[in-house]
Amino acid sequence: MQKNYDLVVIGGGPAGLAAAEAARKNGIEDIMILERDKELGGILNQCIHNGFGLHTFQEELTGPEYAQRFIDRVKGLGIPYQLNTMVMDITRERKVTAMNREEGLFELQAKSIILAMGCRERPRGALNIPGCRPAGIYSAGTAQRLVNMEGFMPGRQVVILGSGDIGLIMARRMTLEGAKVKVVAELMPYSGGLKRNIVQCLDDFGIPLKLCHTVVGIDGKERVKGVTLAQVDEKGKPVPGTEEYYSCDTLLLSVGLIPENELSVEAGVELSRVTNGPVVNESLETNIPGIFACGNVLHVHDLVDFVSEEAAAAGKSAAAYIQRTAENAADADDSTKNRIPIIPAGGVRYTVPSTVCAGRMEDALKVRFRVGAVYKNCYISVYLDGERILHRKRPVMAPGEMEEILLKKSRIQEHPGLAGITVKIEDR
Amino acid sequence: MYDVVIIGAGVSGAAAARALSGYNLDICVVEKEEDVCCGTSKANSAIVHAGYDAKPGSLMAKLNVRGNQMMAQVAKELDVPFRRCGSLVVCREGEDTEMLKKLYEQGIANGVEGMKILDREEALSCEPNLSDDVVAALWAPSAGIVCPFLLNIAYAENACENGVEFRFNTEVEEIEKLENGYRLVTEDGSLEAKVVVNAAGVHADRFHNMVSSKKIHITQRRGEYCLLDKTAGNLVSHTIFQLPGKYGKGVLVSPTVHGNLLIGPTAIDQEDKEAAATTQEGLSEVLRKSAMSVKNIPVRQVITSFAGLRAHEDGGEFIIQELEDAKGFVDCAGIESPGLASSPAVGEYVKEIVAGILKPEKKSDYQAARKGILDPKTLSVEERNALIRENPAYGNIICRCEKVTEGEILDAVHRPIPATSLDGVKRRTRAGMGRCQSGFCSPRVMEILAGEFNVDLSLITKCGGDSRLIVGKNKELKSENQDG
Structure with missing residues (x-):
């Protein structure tokens, strides 16, 4: 009883919902969201305090309210989902095995998978x-x-x-x-x-x-x-x-929270030792083509608004991937083969993504990271090889608050043969 | 009056109960905790030792080797996971290789088969992660690993199916000698028995000393362990021991039958017969010493730590006998390591003693086989789907880490000896045993227990007694804590 889908989204929490919405808005019709709980919304359903949505909606919502806005969008777009359904296994070939009470064990073959399983507590x-x-x-x-x-x-x-x-x-x-x-x-x-x-x-x-x-x-x-x-x-x-x-x-x-990547590992997805989440490129794509990751399964976030934003980017990338494979378009463009590493240094613990490829970048790419200690009156600097292209003063940075910078595609294209992008904390 | 009352539903008491359930005897097992397997039996190395450690000629040596030989058959009859993985005792640079030879010779004297002393290369070829200074090892292919909970539970369930009565939450307070037996006084009245089997673990000395003038003394020897995630389960494929010392067999590194990695134990004597608490020093010692025999132990993959109390009798020997000055009172005391390995033989040995006293008839309808809780993971996809169609609860995952379904938990709750607490469910099904350590499934398992027993959620416990998991409804406590 195999079913074929363009996109299977694993997890119906904030990441999965936003990813599915973005994929649909970017032209993917054939989507399935698999959620293990009895309702969509993920962990937000138990976060009844407010403070959600300041960035996304410019208002303060509770967790369930925030989730509901995305649930309404997904339902409004008619994106199918299955509740009470546990994903048991994922393969490199993007075959998903899931189980629920009604159908037992069943398989779904996906052209693309978005990992949005969230995290668990230590x-x-x-x-x-x-x-x-x-x-x-x-x-x-x-x-x-x-x-x-x-x-x-x-x-x-x-x-x-x-x-x-x-x-x-x-x-x-x-x-x-x-x-x-x-x-x-x-x-x-x-x-x-x-x-x-x-x-x-x-x-x-x-x-x-x-x-x-x-x-x-x-x-x-x-x-x-x-x-x-x-x-x-x-x-x-x-x-x-x-x-x-x-x-x-x-x-x-x-x-502490640990991204929940047991399924990813079984599929052969490479994980970062720092985040315990998949290593991804500018498209939030893992080392396995067609498998993308977003939200807390990728790296633990502080704010759900950023989860939604990141997940939308993953959904858009997955849509582009599906369309590319449909057109049978080989990665002919040299610029898509040239991966430039983003190197965390001087107090920056990691970056997401950890590589970019100018050919696949959006005009402006958000790079998120965390610092390893408290830094006061320091600078975030970004170097393209030896050239410093960003130097921003930050009064306080702490491990508990995720930081971000914007990388402009145009700047990277100005550097043919660029070997590495370094993100670091500097005193001056 | 019962024919036999067994004090203690640990692995020895349960094995004795099962062995005796083959006779037409009226048997009752009394246990002070809410379930079987709540003392020494629940927190140990889970090893079926080969039998080279014990002194030749000792009862310990005899029952260890015999128990080891019986284990495969018993595990098969009782549907319990057991794997003969073999063990290596490693000798490191600077240590006495004569010790390995001594163990080897002891093993030969005890009747252990297939042993061999390996040089470094041979040892490395079967266990590549041995530490760099290992120079030789004693290989014992008959050693194995077993699930200590399921073995204990299976003995008890099988005994129960063959007519043995179990009384939980029943602590024996006094034992009085009667003309033709004993009266055991508990909080809920007393029981009388012609024969008493004292399988009370660390408490066995107390009961022995109530009826005998020849005193025994049991020391609680604490052992602390760390359990690692299944991602670390393949680091070794055999049980790796260090050379034994004064307090036991040293710190081992072993796979478990469920695919985790177990490291430990320490050995510290303590006064308290109840509190099995881990300590900072103990846990650091486990991490430090385990690294001496196996390298690259991924300590970040530790998912839980625990402590158990070994029942060490001063003589360092199993005491299984009818007391000379208390006829009809049978000790099964001082059962420390290799007690788990010996358990089939301990049960048999107790049976022979009791049968010698009571001369009972064999039961015609004795059932040696017991079926364990069905694990759907062992089925083919077609079988599994047929099962789910028949009972959809098998399609509902409750414990995400160990992928335990609602069907298995319901099964555990309706067994001959039912799981009534979170720990009871955990030891029977592994729900809560995985890497998140029940963070995800505990509220769900609590709901199932409350539903099946038709009680309020607030009455559900972790392990019986006062181990309640919730204290009331929201805001009920408001007045209580308003101390101004």
Whole structure:
């Protein structure tokens, strides 16, 4: 029971929806979105706080409201989707195996695939936090689902480890729903979350944020009874003698997100060791022709607005790919063969995309990246080989906030034989 | 009055129950936790040791080798994953190669078959990721790996199917000697039995000492482990041991039957009989020592860590016997490593002792075979689709990491010994065992449990008792925490 599609989009969250919409608007009729949950919208459905959509719609929406706008567009365009459907496997040949209750296991052959599976939370084990293993240890997103979707409280007295955005949002949510959030501990000397969330979710509620702290013990056989925090040194190692015990019944973990690329790996998609997302070119295309990636499966974003924007670019690229293959147009143009690497340097951890090819570029290409530490009054510089073409002062840059620059196609075309584009942080 | 009451539903108690269920006996297993496999049996190396470690002539040596020989048949009968992957004890530069020879000779004396001492090249050819300073290794092809949870669960389920009663959440507090047996006092009244089998793991000394003047003493020897993602599962294809030391067999690196990589354990004696907590020092030790025998262990792929308590009796030997000064009281105590490997033989050994006391008749309708929870991943696409048509729950993935379906979880909830908690479901189906460690599936599994048992979600626990997962509805706690 094989079905053929021009484009299969894996995931019906914000990335998948925006990608499908863009592909349709760029001429692709034959699309299928596969979503494992019972509704479209992805993780936004449990993000009932506001702050979404400032860039896209110039207004503040809640997560479900933001998702609904894209769901309405997809439905308005008549793009088909299947819910409660888990993708089990993807191959290099772009064959997708999925499963649901009604159809069992079934295969879809796609000309192009857009990976939009999002990310998952790092569990406790990834940090090797010592102690017992009682009930009451939740990743912040799991707690968010319980509270916001099911209406159940995972605990009364809460300690949060990690100041990622979900942890910060959950500190406020748990407080509003009646729990006591005692402290948020963060291993790093800076928060991993957005500044606005620190202010609105912790400061406004008098919840202390302890930087350079981590959990060194979890107490309780059946249910959490307390956790021990300790200060850490520059290497992140706990400093003996700084232990502090907090009695609590719940430990929430907001210690990082991991792009969910198990399917991608099975298909042979090459991943970046820094982002854990696929390595992509200017078209957001992976090393496997016709397989594109966008949103949190590509690299973890802070703002959904940028997910939507990136996903639209992936949808447009996939449409172009499908049309090119339909016309049987070989990549005759030399400019499409010449891949120029984008080299992250001097504090820039990675860039997305990581290569460009002038022939395939839009007139202006957004390159997104993160820095590895907090930088104050520094400059973002872009070099085309030796020539600096951008030098922009930034009062503050932090790992928790994604940065971006625009690369102009015309500038790159002025440099035939260009060997590399370097993005770096400079003091002056 | 029962014929036999077995205290403890760990792997030894459950194996004994299964072995005894072949007789016409009225048997009850009492377990203080909410499920089988909640103590030592749930947190160990999952290894079916070959049998060269134990002292020749010891009961431990005898039952280890016998258990190892029986395991393939038992695993087949009980539908439990078992793989004879073989093991290597590695000897590193500067270590005593005489130790390898001693192990080899012990193995020969114990009846271990197929062993061979390999030089570095031979060892590397079967295990390329051995560390650079490995100079020799003892190869034991009969060693294997098994799923410790499913083996324990399968013994118990099979015993249950053959008529053995299980009482959970039932802690024995006192044991009184009667004229013709024993009275076991619990919180919910007492049970009487002609024969008591004391398979209480780290608590076995307490029960022994209630009835005997010849005291035994069990030390809780904690072992900490790290479990790595399946992406790291192929790093080694055999179980890699280090030369044994005073406290045990050192830190091992092993594949698991489910395709993960397991490293550990440490060995630290502790007073507490309950708290199996990992420690910073312990986990660092596991990472540091495992790297001594195998290189390039991808420590970033650790998905969880855990600690188990070995029941180490002072004599370092299995104590399985009817007590001289307490007739009808049978110890099955001091069952530390290789207890899992020995379990089929431990069950058989206990059976012989009890049968010697009670002289029971064989059951005519004993069923040795047990069917495990159906894993749709083992089916062909056509079979799987036929299954889904018949029961659509098999088309609904609940645990995305391990790809466990709703059908499997429903099966686990309706077994002879049902899963009643998240951990119960996890140990039976692997839902929550994967790389996200139940972040995704726990709310979904909770809903299934609440629905199947027709109880409020707030009553669902992680592992019974007070391990409730949620404390109430939103805003219910408002007044409680308004302390001004």
